[in-house]
Structures are given as structure tokens and as C-alpha cells.
Amino acid sequence: MAAAGTALPVTALPVPLSGRFKGSFAYFTIKDRLPQILTRTIDTLHRHKNEFFEEHGEKGVEAEKRAISFLSKLRNELQTDKPVTPLEDELPDAMLWNQYLDYQRNLSNGNGGPSWFQSPWLYVECYMYRRIHAALAQNPPIDNFDVFKEGKAQNFFESQGAIIALCTYFQELLKNIKDLDEKQLQEEFFKLLQVSLWGNKCDLSFSAGEESSQKSSLLQCLEDMVPFILVNDMEKLWSLLQNAKNRKTDKCKVRVDIILDNAGFELVSDFVLADFLLSSKLADEVHFRGKSIPWYVSDTTKNDFNWTIKQLQAANHMWMSRCGINWEGNLKKGVWIYHDHMFWTLPHDFSSMAEVAPDLYADLQKSNLLLFKGDLNYRKLTGDRKWEHTVPFHQALNKFHPAPLCSLRTLKSDTQVGLKPGQAEQIQASEPEWMISGKYGVVQFDPAL
């Protein structure tokens, strides 16, 4: 990995969202939601005290106390708008984080340096999750404990009904997928894309860790929800995949990458979409990109990825378990590949990927289509800035064009580009919360030309 991006054309870009804009969503997130998440994290550690003792004896309890005091200090720094401090751990990404802090310090040009409310929201929010990770990682023997694991598992179990409905629907579909004509295949593709899109409503950092599971089967409501898709490029995705299939030779495989977001129902909906791509022969390989450390409460790590497939396999429901068995098989056959990379949990937006993580950028360039799931990925795609809503998506990507890409995102933070003139104003008039309610979504494509 190379040094943090210092050569960004900052002047041409709108300002980043930030807690310094009082009353903005960023401001309320930093003021209310982030401290709540820290408090819940501390509670979780408290609740596991006995478990730490049983597993590791006194050493486990001492480590828990140290982690809690580190987190309490962090919460205090945040709530009193203290300057952001360099990381003091020796984890592999610490140097990049500290270089990024220097970069932010240079940008603030002596205006007091970056602090929690004065810096870009994206930066300080990512920084909080990195410090939560440090609180555990620096404190063996509890260094592998994922404080968010319980919440992710709970989301999965509470979404059981919706998961069963989706797995059942999908296994029925597989039975006669070979007999479907192109139009019918396209319809099914659109359905499963939409399930994966609306699956993104269920994230846990948005609800500050409170339950956010998928209670009902989404499949029945898809049609009613179409008007809430503000940018709908599903047809473009279909054309791209059709063209790739038609041009395919034996040597060149069609590859789709899914840059994952949340574990729980959303992850299952991504698996179903990925299975459909293979079963319909629209793609030959699916690469999944997860987080290498616990992130934004509900984001998928390698453990969550494997755990979910194991849970499905072991489920007491025929179609759920069939899905789990097939998906494990896909991993074994090497047609599904899981990757993580440190870049996904750095504070950088994606426009600096080519510079900061050239290996990852080069790998993504080999894909036919990149599907970016969720709100945080959208923020990182567009740099989390105060864009005019009519600015083209391509422009907001700010030269991040490794391959054709598409964002599947429900709106949970106040940035949105690529809308038609007047579209934002019209929704704003009746629904001032449209950008943060999770009620609206986009399937927004960029061909990467």
C-alpha cells in the first residue's frame, strides 16, 4: 500500500459533509448516534465479563477493564470535540491512518487541526470504528472478540421468516431456471436485485445498534416499492451482463464483484443474487469483498460470511439448508471467492484507491461489474460531499472507474447525485427526511468509460 493521497484535486470538489454544519445529519450522528454506539459497545463488554473470566481467568477480566477504559476515554474525546489523535497501536494499517491524519491537518491549515465535530464526518466516523477495534486488538486475550457479533447474529435470527421466504422462492426458481426465456430471466434478475437493494435497509449502525431485522418477505412488496427507486439503472445492468455473456470465450470468464455491506438478511439477499448470476449463466465467478475488522456495527467480516453459510446449512428448513449447502459448494469449487483488504476499512474515499491500494484497484479492474452495496460505500464512492443533486454520478466518482460499477443503496445519509432537475426538490417538499429515512433507494450505474 502506498502513502495517503496528498495530491487530490481538492479545490474542484464541494466540501465534505461534517459535524461543523450544525443541524445536519452528520452533526446529529456525531452528537447522538456515535456516543450511543460506544455506550452499547461498553455494555456488551460488561455483559461478557463472566465469559472472559471463564475462558481466560483474571487476565480476561483485566483485558476487559482496559478495553472499557479505552472506550470511555474515546467517548469523552468525541463528546468534548477533542482533536483527533494519532493511533498508538502497531496494527498493520496504523501508519496509513496516521498519514491520513497529517493530510487532514494540512488541509485544515492551522484552523485548530481535525477534531470530532470540525473534520469530515466520513473520517471521524471511520476513525471511531478503528479505535473500537484497537480497544480489543490491543488487549489480549480478548483481542479476537467481535463486539458487534451478537447484534449481527440477532439480526440474522430475527430475519428468519424473511430468509426462509427468500430461500424457498429461490429454490423454486432454480427448479425451472433452464426453461426460462430471456424476458423471464430478466424479470427474475430485477426482482433479486431489488431484494438485495432493499435488504440494505437492515443495517445496525443506522439504528445505533437497535434491532433492525427484515420482518416480512420483501418479494411481495417489490412492485409497491418501485416508485421509491430514485435512479433505476437495472436495464443497463442487464444489457451489460447480456453483452458480456455474448462476447464470452472459453478463456475469459464473466466476473462480478460484490462489495458487501451488512451481515444478516442483507448478506443472504446478496448470496441469492450471486447464486442467480451463476445459475442463470450470466456470470462464471462472483468475488465477495468483506471487511477485515468489525466495522459500522453490522458490516460483514470473513467470520460473518462463513458463519452465515454454516447457519443456513444447519437450519431446520429444507430450502434454507439447501441454499447453505450449495453456497458452501460454490466456495469449494472456487466460483465464489471471498476477499478482504485493509483499504475497505481505511478513512479514504474510493477516489484515492488507485494511489493508496493499487493492488486492489488493479484487481477490481479485472471485473466485468462491481456491485457496491449500501450507504457507506455510496458515501465513499462520491467522497461524502455536499454535491448538487443533479451532478452526474460519473463526475462525483472523481476518477474512480476501475470497471463498470453500480451502487445498490438505500439513502441513509444526506448525499445523493445523479437526479433529474427538480426531482430532489419535489421529494423534499413533502418529505424533508427523504435522504436519511432509508425509505428511498438507488440502483445507480456508471459504465466507466
Ligand SMILES: O=P(O)(O)OC[C@@]1(O)O[C@H](CO)[C@@H](O)[C@@H]1O
Ligand atoms: O453502509 P450502510 O450499512 O448502508 O449504512 C451505514 C450507516 O448507517 O452508517 C452511517 C451512519 O452512521 C450512514 O452512512 C449510514 O446510514
Ligand SMILES: [Mn+2]
Ligand atoms: Mn453497513
